[in-house]
Amino acid sequence: MTATMPPNANPGLRRLNAFRFSSPQTFYPLAGKILPYFAWAAVVLGAIGLYIGFFVAPTDAQQGEAYRIIFIHVPAAWMSMFIYVVMAFWAAMGLVFNTRLSAMMATALAPTGALFTFLALWTGALWGKPTWGAWWVWDARLTSELILLFLYLGFIALHSAIEDPRRADKAAGVLALVGVVNVPIIYFSVKWWNTLHQGASVSLTGAPTMAATMLAGMAVMALAFWMYAIAAALARVRSIILERERQSDWVHEYARSLK
Amino acid sequence: MIKTLRLVIHRDLLLALRRRADVANSLLFFVIVVSLFPFGVGPEASLLRAIAPGVLWVAALLAAMLALARMFAADYADGTLEQMLLAPAPLTVVVLGKIVAHWLLTGLPLVALSPVLALQFDVPADAIGVLVASLALGTPVLSLIGAIGAALTLGVRGAGVLTALLVLPLYIPVLILGAGAVDAAAAGLDASAHLMLLGALLLGAAACALWPVAAALRIAVE
Amino acid sequence: MIKTLRLVIHRDLLLALRRRADVANSLLFFVIVVSLFPFGVGPEASLLRAIAPGVLWVAALLAAMLALARMFAADYADGTLEQMLLAPAPLTVVVLGKIVAHWLLTGLPLVALSPVLALQFDVPADAIGVLVASLALGTPVLSLIGAIGAALTLGVRGAGVLTALLVLPLYIPVLILGAGAVDAAAAGLDASAHLMLLGALLLGAAACALWPVAAALRIAVE
């Protein structure tokens, strides 16, 4: 057990079995095994969600067909915020416990988060043109979402600018934690300032104000995005593990076994 | 602790006194940016008045951003930063001292000079008051947020761009609120909501910025 | 001599390749300055169109001015400049190489990117061509004149401000001619007179700037 632990893991962690998979070496094959399930789930759910969104859901009375963007826009916007929080969580774990895998997870999540943020912005802009008559307005939610994109990009840029991977993990981790303040701002911006953008219409407490099919479509799409995000992060973390551990014996053995 | 704070501020002001030109630097940059516009845009008064709040705030933001490079880099290069990390006082106090000194040297002069420049652009008197207030509340936020970017990119290849990339998105709200306040005042509206938000930003930044800066400095020196 | 010229240019480009971010620096600065204006001034299309030539040229000038600090300072600090002075090739050739490399890294990207930014401001197509031509003629002048300022202030306390003070008065004609050309084209007038004057400035600067730079470098190293 101890032999498989990263040498710089916190000594306290070595005794805990629950942290077994915080070792890159044990996590690598596990990630490889579960990855295909998530990938397939993403494909299947995505197909179902898009079918509901574009064929089952009724045309909107006010907005016509344009509103169908909602099935991508809203789940993407949710994911963009959620992934950031998860990324910051892993970054914090990495900073506090000095576990390498947590920092690798944070690094692996960033591009996916940036992708969803970009998607939310892009679909939002596409939607804004017919509904508000402008691609872009400087409203609080839109601005804070744009800032979220820049935070993701800044995280990626800072990480790649620092050569020493350990230092890069730590510095980028600090940045990720600083950026967390932006997430509640995005989420509550429509409540705190009255803006052009739609307020929350889905909440856990109140009754949904949307048609059930629309809600179902959005929920399925959100699930699909979830699965995709997990699959992409796992795939990326696997390659990060190989790259970082290329000096170690187990990677050499693994490479030999592939031949 | 107060002693260390005073020491750090005193040291940075003394250094600035020795290199007076360095302080003049960001002030001069501010003045240059603002004054070049009439050359570029042409001398039409109404046009100039319309863009004045934007030009002044953009110039202040750029001046603050460029001054960030000087915040920790020199101390990092000559080994003083290591000594600060090894000092018995908590690092956050040292950081606070450096940020305060930085604002005194780069933010305060802008605030003080802005009315004169605003007059050039024929900004109405009420709006000038709001301009000064918005800069007085906004420039410390720029220094606080900027310190995080400056510390994170210390000793990194191409630190300049990276700092800009990290810091600018966080600066945009300050710019929108600041220029918005002046615009509102120039249009005869009430600017106090904008100013209150700026004040809230300042409090938030002061409460949250010191820890990440200290952490980033520790990482940079490793 | 050609060999030394090529060596110096090659070296500076290689260095830039290593610190890609540094090149991105002045480009990003240009983009940032230009893009911040809509935030500050507000998104009114007619207003933005009116100030576009001024904003673009002021931004280019500032980007060029800020990049001057990097022209000789690093070589001076780490002792490479001494080695260049002791090299068997004439110093003016080395200087020419450094100026060419500097323009390739800071001027050319601005020229290439300016049409995209001009589109943001809704500048008419004809005027965009003139904008590119004016920048292509004007930015080398900025590099040449700037080199004198950068060399004269090498190792001087507060070099930044001093460079700005020395160089800006000489930059203003370039700014007026450049922005004027674009304004004229946007108004449907003929801009060729402006461009010819810019070309003459370029020839003059190329003929006269090398020797003072070389002399200033010799003095700086003493």
Added chain:
Amino acid sequence: MLEGVDLECVRGERTLFQGLDFTLERGALLRVAGANGSGKTSLLRIACGLTPPAHGEVRWEGKSIRALKEDYSKRIVYIGHANALKDDLTARENLLISSALAGLEETAEQVCDALERFGVGGCAMLPARVLSQGQRRRVALARLAFSAAFPLWVLDEPFTALDAAAVADLQALLAAQLARGGSVMLTTHQEVEIAAANVRRLDLL
């Protein structure tokens, strides 16, 4: 007492050292020796707490320095390769500020005395920029003259750029530190004799 336990240092992809242990008692001097690039500077920085080791820990009087934090900083003086002088401040101001930062309350006269002791009294009012290489090093080291209260001195190549007189001054200061029960950890390529019983040597490969 300073102890390093099972230390490992990794730089880039190279492991500089691994499983390194050392102890430094009161009144002892530890000279870290090794070829260029063997990791002496890295070890000293780990010992001060500037760089965390990849593995293992450093203990002061039995407690980990990670846990002690500022309490440990209060006990050490570190003088690195870099002199930590501000070019624009005079030698005297530089020294005043570095002593104040270390929590000492030295007066201007005491600072001038320290400079005098290191043969740079004449430069007290010159900006550090114009000093020669050796004079700069002397100014940085002058801090040691009033660092008797710090039980641990960590010095990285203190003898570089010093002439024979300055080397002798420094040797005397080191001997005094050892005599009063303080400890010294240093690196040097020059063979330097320190008149003390308890000089140990740690070789890095």
Added chain:
Amino acid sequence: MLEGVDLECVRGERTLFQGLDFTLERGALLRVAGANGSGKTSLLRIACGLTPPAHGEVRWEGKSIRALKEDYSKRIVYIGHANALKDDLTARENLLISSALAGLEETAEQVCDALERFGVGGCAMLPARVLSQGQRRRVALARLAFSAAFPLWVLDEPFTALDAAAVADLQALLAAQLARGGSVMLTTHQEVEIAAANVRRLDLL
């Protein structure tokens, strides 16, 4: 043959030396010695033509170096306190460029050999930023390995930061330069023996 005639050097308000004469023949080594701040670096810079003396002149084969200009530059190698390395370039690139700037046409292999000779072959591909102090100095000095064609080497404290092995390497190179009739002018605080007949010493006060 290098000659200094009636040289005077003034820094700020201090006259460092006055009426100083020296000659350096082919095959000879001149060691400039003196306390910290006595003006050794200043003298070396005057000898290279980087700083003009306040009075007097430096002659190469009887002609003033002011008049010779580039013809003189073609004959000397100067390695100062500063290593003239670019932090972002690798050791190999740094050396390639500095040799090309000196008008040599070294190939990448020759450069790697030179680095190898100075024990930094393993660092050839590392950016100079990550090298240790001594490794940086070694990279800077590796230039000497293919500077046999230059009759005059001027070296300011070449031995600082070097470990014993590197010192021996450098001594061998210096001896070879003298043996082939070249001249060397250097400063050092360390007592270093160079196995050559013609070693002279110039003391500054």
